[in-house]
Amino acid sequence: MPDIDKKDRPATSVTDQEALDFHATGRPGKLEINPTKPMATQRDLSLAYSPGVAVPVKAIAADPQTAYDYTARGNMVAVISNGTAILGLGNLGALASKPVMEGKAVLFKRFADVDSIDLEIDTENVDEFINCVRFLGPSFGGINLEDIKAPDCFVIESRLRELMDIPVFHDDQHGTAIIAAAGLINALELTGRDLKSTKLVCNGAGAAAIACVELVKAMGFAPDNIILCDTKGVIYQGRTEGMNQWKSAHAAKTDARTLEEAMEGADVVFGLSQKGAFSAEMIRSMADRPIIFAMANPDPEITPEEVARIRDDAIMATGRSDYPNQVNNVLGFPYIFRGALDVRASTINDAMKIAAVRALANLAREDVPDDVVAAYQGNRPRFGSQYIIPVPFDPRLISAIPVAVAEAAIETGVARKVITDMAGYARELSARRDPIASTLASLYERVRRRPKRIVFAEAEEEQVLRAAMSYANQELGTAILLGREDLIRATAERAGIDLNRPGLEIVNARISTRVEAYIDYLYARLQRHGYLHRDAQRLIHNDRNHFAATMVALGDADGMVTGITRNYSTALEDVRRCIDEKPGHRVIGVSLALCRGRTVFVADTAVHDMPTAEQLADIAEEAAGLARRMGYPPRVAMLAYSTFGHPSGERSERVREAVKILDKRRVDFEYDGEMAADVALNRKVMEQYPFCRLSGPANVLVMPAFHSASISTKMLQELGGSTVIGPILVGLDKPVQITSMGAKDSDIVNMAAIAAYGVS
Ligand SMILES: NC(=O)C1=CN([C@@H]2O[C@H](COP(=O)(O)OP(=O)(O)OC[C@H]3O[C@@H](n4cnc5c(N)ncnc54)[C@H](OP(=O)(O)O)[C@@H]3O)[C@@H](O)[C@H]2O)C=CC1
Ligand SMILES: CC(=O)C(=O)O
Ligand SMILES: [Mg+2]
Numbered sequence: 081m082p083d084i085d086k087k088d089r090p091a092t093s094v095t096d097q098e099a100l101d102f103h104a105t106g107r108p109g110k111l112e113i114n115p116t117k118p119m120a121t122q123r124d125l126s127l128a129y130s131p132g133v134a135v136p137v138k139a140i141a142a143d144p145q146t147a148y149d150y151t152a153r154g155n156m157v158a159v160i161s162n163g164t165a166i167l168g169l170g171n172l173g174a175l176a177s178k179p180v181m182e183g184k185a186v187l188f189k190r191f192a193d194v195d196s197i198d199l200e201i202d203t204e205n206v207d208e209f210i211n212c213v214r215f216l217g218p219s220f221g222g223i224n225l226e227d228i229k230a231p232d233c234f235v236i237e238s239r240l241r242e243l244m245d246i247p248v249f250h251d252d253q254h255g256t257a258i259i260a261a262a263g264l265i266n267a268l269e270l271t272g273r274d275l276k277s278t279k280l281v282c283n284g285a286g287a288a289a290i291a292c293v294e295l296v297k298a299m300g301f302a303p304d305n306i307i308l309c310d311t312k313g314v315i316y317q318g319r320t321e322g323m324n325q326w327k328s329a330h331a332a333k334t335d336a337r338t339l340e341e342a343m344e345g346a347d348v349v350f351g352l353s354q355k356g357a358f359s360a361e362m363i364r365s366m367a368d369r370p371i372i373f374a375m376a377n378p379d380p381e382i383t384p385e386e387v388a389r390i391r392d393d394a395i396m397a398t399g400r401s402d403y404p405n406q407v408n409n410v411l412g413f414p415y416i417f418r419g420a421l422d423v424r425a426s427t428i429n430d431a432m433k434i435a436a437v438r439a440l441a442n443l444a445r446e447d448v449p450d451d452v453v454a455a456y457q458g459n460r461p462r463f464g465s466q467y468i469i470p471v472p473f474d475p476r477l478i479s480a481i482p483v484a485v486a487e488a489a490i491e492t493g494v495a496r497k498v499i500t501d502m503a504g505y506a507r508e509l510s511a512r513r514d515p516i517a518s519t520l521a522s523l524y525e526r527v528r529r530r531p532k533r534i535v536f537a538e539a540e541e542e543q544v545l546r547a548a549m550s551y552a553n554q555e556l557g558t559a560i561l562l563g564r565e566d567l568i569r570a571t572a573e574r575a576g577i578d579l580n581r582p583g584l585e586i587v588n589a590r591i592s593t594r595v596e597a598y599i600d601y602l603y604a605r606l607q608r609h610g611y612l613h614r615d616a617q618r619l620i621h622n623d624r625n626h627f628a629a630t631m632v633a634l635g636d637a638d639g640m641v642t643g644i645t646r647n648y649s650t651a652l653e654d655v656r657r658c659i660d661e662k663p664g665h666r667v668i669g670v671s672l673a674l675c676r677g678r679t680v681f682v683a684d685t686a687v688h689d690m691p692t693a694e695q696l697a698d699i700a701e702e703a704a705g706l707a708r709r710m711g712y713p714p715r716v717a718m719l720a721y722s723t724f725g726h727p728s729g730e731r732s733e734r735v736r737e738a739v740k741i742l743d744k745r746r747v748d749f750e751y752d753g754e755m756a757a758d759v760a761l762n763r764k765v766m767e768q769y770p771f772c773r774l775s776g777p778a779n780v781l782v783m784p785a786f787h788s789a790s791i792s793t794k795m796l797q798e799l800g801g802s803t804v805i806g807p808i809l810v811g812l813d814k815p816v817q818i819t820s821m822g823a824k825d826s827d828i829v830n831m832a833a834i835a836a837y838g839v840s
Contacts, residue, residue, distance in 0.1 A: 094553070097576060103179060110182040111198070114801070116152075145496065147218070148424055157196045157222040157417050159184045162209055165229035165252070165287065168354050168376040174200040177227055184226055184251070184413070192414035192478060193512040194421065196224075206232050214243045221421045222428075224413055225250040230286035231324045247420045247428040253291030255409030255416070258433050259469065260292050260350060260373055261299060262440035263407045266468040267371040267395045273347060275300050279367070281342045283381065284352035285310040285327045292350055293330050295437075298430070307332045307342045310353075314342050340365070347371060351381030358382035363390045373407050375399040395465045404466040411470065412436060415477055419485025422505070423495035428485075435488035439480045443470045473521055479506040519672070519679060519710065520805075520830065523837050524554065531557030532836035535587070536828075537628035537642035539563040542575045544644060547828035552583025554829075556836055560637055561586045562628050589627045595620060598630040602658060625654035632814045633659050639815035639835030644823050648686060651818045652809070662813045666698040669807025670706050671793045675800055680761070681707045681714075681780045685789045686807035686818075693737035700742060700782045704749045706810050707780050717760030717778035718753025719788075724769060735784050750774050757781070757792075808834055 094102075103109065118124050126132050136150035148154035163177030181198030188196035201212050209232075213223065223246065225237055233250050240248040249255070268275055280301060282289050285308045297303055308315045308330045312322045317331045336342040343349060343362040351357060351374040358374060358381040366372075372387060372394050374380035380398040387396050397405035416436050420428050445463045461467040470477060483506050489495040499505045536548045539561035545568065548559035561568055561579075565588045572579045579586070589595070603616035619626040628640045643651050652667075661667050669686020672679065683703035688695055696718065704714035718739055720732040735754035742751050752773040758765050760778040783789035796802040808831075809817055815838055817831040 110186045154221045155195050156220050157194055157224050158220045159196055159198045159224045159226055161226045162201050166227045174202040187410055188414050192418035194417050206235050209236055210239050217244045217246055222247040222417050231326050233287045234326055245426050247425055249428045251409050251413045252287040255412040256288040257291040257295040258412045258436050259407050259409055261295050261437045263397055263469045265441045266444055271369040276302055278347045279305045280348040281307045281346045282350040283309045283357055289352040290326050309339045313338045351375055355379035360390050363387055369393045371395045373397045375407055405468050410472050415481035416485050419482035423486045423489045424497040425489040425494045427494050429492055431488040431492045432485045435484040436481055439484035443480050479509040482509055524833055527556045527833050527836045532638035533558045534832045534836050535560040535562055535628045535631050535637040535640045537562050537624040537640055538645050540567045542571050543825040545572055545577050546825035550829045551832050559584050562624050601630055629655045629658035641817045641832045641835055643819035648818055655816050660813050661811055665811040667811035668699050668702045670703050671804050671806035673796050673802045673804050675802035682793050683782055685793055689786045693734050696738035697741040702810050703780045712779055714749040714780045715774050715778045716751035716780040717755055718782050720754035720784050723755045723759050
């Protein structure tokens with residue numbers, strides 16, 4: 081019997097409490113709206129609002145197409161539901177659908193930089209629903225209908241398509257059909273089947289199922305080879321119970337009356353129904369090398385583990401992200417709308433859908449380049465039964481699919497804007513990738529490939545326990561919980577955290593068998609620095625940072641994370657008593673600021689108060705090294721208040737000197753300075769200095785002193801809306817990361833993952 085290889089599965093299993101906490105933490109829900117123009121001064125107000133706003137109003141009234149130039153319409157999609165078929169959970173109402181709709185809106189943004197808002201409409205009346213949506217056209221570039229039950233969804237979508245001149249797309253129908261079709265094309269190829277003679281059973285005859293069956297028939301499946309089933313069994317010609325015109329259109333000429341009978345000898349089965357709808361017997365009765373897409377969410381009709389226990393020749397897909405082959409519409413709707421919006425398409429037609437199917441199917445057959453491997457749990461996937469479709473985090477999707485969709489829109493005459501430079505468009509699309517998520521996702525995936533033992537030095541604290549659990553849950557490795565076992569267990573119980581799971585290990589410093597070895601190690605290091613043996617004993621017995629750092633130094637853990645109970649410099653001093661600098665390196669802190677599509681490394685944000693020129697040069701080398709290890713070719717700007725000698729001053733002199741030192745060291749990365757921050761970051765301002773040696777805006781900023789580094793990163797975070805990760809400690813001989821005091825559990829996990837990644 082084949083195993084579902086655990087390594088092949090991204091670890092995304094979450095507890096109910098984690099899911100609720102995730103949604104409730106901070107600002108409730110998953111969305112907020114941010115302005116794109118300054119709104120600070122009287123002049124801003126005059127431009128954005130009265131009187132200035134009157135000008136675009138008149139322009140749009142004169143030429144409606146200019147709404148795409150002067151408003152957010154062209155990048156704005158409404159995700160609209162009435163909650164009558166929320167995933168596979170059924171009709172739970174408009175309000176209950178909101179988390180899913182907010183989620184879809186977030187996926188639009190995350191994967192394709194499409195702005196989106198969720199609208200939940202509290203009616204099950206089809207006409208009311210249509211009337212509510214039909215007048216919203218001026219607000220949006222597209223309408224994404226979601227989780228509306230069949231057959232209402234068919235009427236709603238087709239009427240709205242007639243009434244509106246923007247794309248109206250029912251994701252559960254067409255999104256699902258596109259992804260399922262792409263996966264099916266590849267699965268047929270892998271099993272050597274000809275679609276004209278392949279027998280398919282589709283369980284479910286609702287929104288997703290009808291659309292899937294229509295699309296596969298359009299692809300060339302013989303109608304006689306397809307059987308559709310619903311809660312009443314096979315939809316056969318002549319059946320009257322529980323029918324509607326959409327089911328009738330696909331009623332089969334067959335003697336089979338039950339799903340069991342229909343599945344006997346079937347080549348392919350689609351599950352678009354409900355959890356657990358497929359039995360072991362049904363799977364056993366299918367043809368050789370069956371293709372099983374159990375797509376119900378959140379739980380499939382049958383799990384890959386169950387199938388693996390029954391037979392070893394199946395190609396298996398589900399709608400979930402924690403198994404290989406995720407056939408889920410998330411692979412489609414963000415990119416399909418991206419392409420449609422970019423050419424201002426009036427509709428999403430069949431040609432555009434088929435273009436998306438082909439692009440998706442082809443992408444899975446291509447070799448996965450190095451920079452994409454991290455999106456695949458560290459394995460380089462090869463087209464095959466465990467990889468018939470790209471994963472949602474595949475960064476190639478953003479350029480491959482919209483280009484195909486936009487081209488098809490242009491060819492079929494529904495584009496209101498023509499893109500002539502498709503290669504340039506593909507480059508623009510790639511630049512829309514969210515670097516925050518990509519940077520972290522790639523780092524996490526690399527750690528998953530080589531899980532590490534990380535000691536959480538302050539495990540008696542609740543947020544540390546949460547972080548440790550999340551570390552283990554995400555299969556990043558083993559989280560070693562350092563502290564008194566009774567206190568750790570009491571904190572866990574109070575917080576409702578279950579410690580009885582693999583990947584968590586409690587180490588109690590007081591009763592550890594390694595204590596003597598740690599004391600000997602520390603005493604050997606400190607005896608010539610004024611420490612007595614009993615001082616080393618006290619530090620190991622009583623101080624978690626010394627114990628944890630010594631564990632790492634002696635190889636009992638791969639890395640450590642600390643910092644929430646003690647200030648940064650104290651924690652760093654503790655660690656440095658146990659671990660040296662890496663030979664030839666300098667210990668510094670680098671903060672990673674992620675803001676509006678850009679990632680910059682800022683250094684030194686932790687260690688050197690007023691660095692000398694020599695130290696600034698070292699900082700530049702360390703920070704450039706980190707940037708490179710994280711996949712960014714470094715362009716280092718040595719920052720000052722002045723630019724290339726103006727205005728002159730003693731403090732800038734130090735920075736100029738550092739540049740000369742780097743010249744002498746013949747370092748192998750781009751650097752220049754001294755320069756002000758706007759010169760470093762703004763291409764246009766930099767162009768005023770044509771001799772500047774940077775080939776583009778800097779991504780590594782070496783600050784002239786600790787105070788400017790600390791102040792500017794904190795300002796970026798508080799005022800600029802940046803996500804700041806770090807300071808990340810580099811230059812130590814072993815991976816240790818120190819969080820800020822009071823850090824949230826998610827920050828602690830990030831730092832633990834960075835330690836596990838081996839940043840030191
Ligand atoms: N992976 C993906 O990307 C997607 C997955 N889905 C999943 O597909 C399923 C259906 O969604 P959707 O089409 O939007 O919902 P609909 O409400 O439109 O349709 C549900 C259909 O499933 C049928 N059904 C329900 N339970 C069973 C059962 N036990 N056996 C046979 N048929 C059953 C219903 O039968 P009847 O007509 O008799 O009531 C109905 O035809 C959900 O689980 C959803 O999560 C949907 C969209 C995307
Ligand atoms: C994925 C999705 O849209 C659904 O299950 O309804
Ligand atoms: Mg849905």
